[in-house]
Amino acid sequence: MSEHITVNIDDQEIKARPGDKLLWAALENNIYIPHLCAIKEEKRPNSSCRLCFVEIEGVSRPVTACSRQVQEGMVVKTRSPQVDRLVKTAFELLLSDHNLNCRECPANRNCALQKIAKERGIKLKHNRLKPFNRTFELDDSPDEFALDRSRCVLCGQCVWADRVGAEAWIFGFAKRGIDRVLTTFNNLPLAELSCNECTLCVDACPVGALYYKKD
Amino acid sequence: MQLVEGEREEILACVKEVLGNNSKTRENLIPILQQVQKKLGYLPALAMEKIAEGVSVPAVDIYGLTTFYNQFRLNPPGKHQVKVCLGTACYMVGGDITLESFERRMEIKEGETSPDRRYSLDRVACVGCCTLAPVVVVDDQVEGKVTPTRVDGIMLALEENGESPGEQKSGTEEDGNNGEN
Ligand code: SF4
Ligand code: SF4
Ligand code: FES
Ligand code: FES
Numbered sequence: 001m002s003e004h005i006t007v008n009i010d011d012q013e014i015k016a017r018p019g020d021k022l023l024w025a026a027l028e029n030n031i032y033i034p035h036l037c038a039i040k041e042e043k044r045p046n047s048s049c050r051l052c053f054v055e056i057e058g059v060s061r062p063v064t065a066c067s068r069q070v071q072e073g074m075v076v077k078t079r080s081p082q083v084d085r086l087v088k089t090a091f092e093l094l095l096s097d098h099n100l101n102c103r104e105c106p107a108n109r110n111c112a113l114q115k116i117a118k119e120r121g122i123k124l125k126h127n128r129l130k131p132f133n134r135t136f137e138l139d140d141s142p143d144e145f146a147l148d149r150s151r152c153v154l155c156g157q158c159v160w161a162d163r164v165g166a167e168a169w170i171f172g173f174a175k176r177g178i179d180r181v182l183t184t185f186n187n188l189p190l191a192e193l194s195c196n197e198c199t200l201c202v203d204a205c206p207v208g209a210l211y212y213k214k215d
Numbered sequence: 216m217q218l219v220e221g222e223r224e225e226i227l228a229c230v231k232e233v234l235g236n237n238s239k240t241r242e243n244l245i246p247i248l249q250q251v252q253k254k255l256g257y258l259p260a261l262a263m264e265k266i267a268e269g270v271s272v273p274a275v276d277i278y279g280l281t282t283f284y285n286q287f288r289l290n291p292p293g294k295h296q297v298k299v300c301l302g303t304a305c306y307m308v309g310g311d312i313t314l315e316s317f318e319r320r321m322e323i324k325e326g327e328t329s330p331d332r333r334y335s336l337d338r339v340a341c342v343g344c345c346t347l348a349p350v351v352v353v354d355d356q357v358e359g360k361v362t363p364t365r366v367d368g369i370m371l372a373l374e375e376n377g378e379s380p381g382e383q384k385s386g387t388e389e390d391g392n393n394g395e396n
Contacts, residue, residue: 163273169273169274169275170275171275172273172275172276172278172279173279174278174279174282174283175282175283176282176283183275183278183279183282184275185260185263185264185273185274185275185277185278186260186263186278187278
């Protein structure tokens with residue numbers, strides 16, 4: 001469709017296609033909004049990371065940009081005291097059970113958490129919330145890559161890659177609340193499943209949870 | 216968990232029967248899982264795999280679902296079932312310490328069954344006798360004020376009772392019956 005919509009984000013007029021989600025419209029125009037769980041092709045986003053909040057004029061509370069469709073004449077602010085507070089809290093919650101040790105992490109300098117921290121001036125440190133350490137067994141059963149769940153942010157990017165890209169149906173999520181965890185069937189090691197090591201999931205992981213082994 | 220002799224056949228037959236009695240749709244997943252668990256006492260991995268095939272849902276999603284809801288158990292109930300109350304009252308007076316003591320003694324974690332299927336350990340929320348906190352239910356019998364020392368006592372009693380006297384008794388009774396018939 002050639003039809004275009006004009007949206008104003010942070011005083012910048014941008015063009016978008018009807019039906020586009022606000023998050024992607026902004027990102028495509030180099031306007032940064034933090035995000036971890038959003039997948040462009042997904043019709044009904046999970047909106048689970050709670051990092052992509054923005055303010056829309058005429059809407060009383062901040063909304064998640066990954067789930068909101070653009071509308072003609074929409075006026076959006078990516079920052080406000082309320083937005084910043086929500087994002088900071090969501091980010092701190094994510095970090096609270098994160099094995100934070102960037103120096104030894106395979107994703108160091110190429111990590112979505114580091115990027116969000118930098119963009120929003122949030123410290124990559126445990127401070128307000130007490131760290132909650134969960135212990136996981138490292139799954140290094142595949143030849144090429146490994147999964148360290150202590151760095152997983154439960155974004156679901158690997159699950160999507162595994163299902164839609166690879167059609168392997170290996171990954172999913174188990175348990176709930178603070179115990180929520182990326183899993184395989186019966187929590188089996190990856191090498192015992194029908195994983196053909198296409199590594200689409202590794203490429204999809206925005207942090208250091210799925211990573212290539214060094215040889 | 217290793218399947219015991221004959222269990223594989225039992226599981227396959229059970230899943231087949233339940234799938235036969237229900238329409239195999241996603242909406243029916245929970246009732247199907249409930250029915251299988253009712254018959255088998257738990258949901259073995261093999262049953263989850265077969266149900267996944269039958270209903271055309273990825274096996275990992277069945278696992279996700281059965282670990283999400285507390286009503287499902289993935290380990291067989293032990294010969295002796297210990298349930299530690301972690302309701303508010305029991306938790307406040309150290310129910311979690313009681314649970315830890317059991318975990319150490321049984322060498323399993325909460326929600327698990329010992330490999331010989333002798334013990335299973337679970338947590339429950341308020342069994343309704345908070346004045347006795349911390350409360351533990353041992354094979355349907357309520358035990359009150361279960362401090363770690365009492366845990367040792369309970370475990371000793373279970374070890375003794377299960378070992379031979381109890382088993383042998385029922386064994387001889389059965390033998391006797393068989394003889395009479
Ligand atoms: S995943 Fe990112 S934030 Fe976490 S330890 Fe690795 S580099 Fe640091
Ligand atoms: S392993 Fe990586 S991609 Fe998968 S859910 Fe965890 S953080 Fe996301
Ligand atoms: S990107 Fe919007 S909630 Fe995660
Ligand atoms: S809280 Fe344990 S019996 Fe009520």
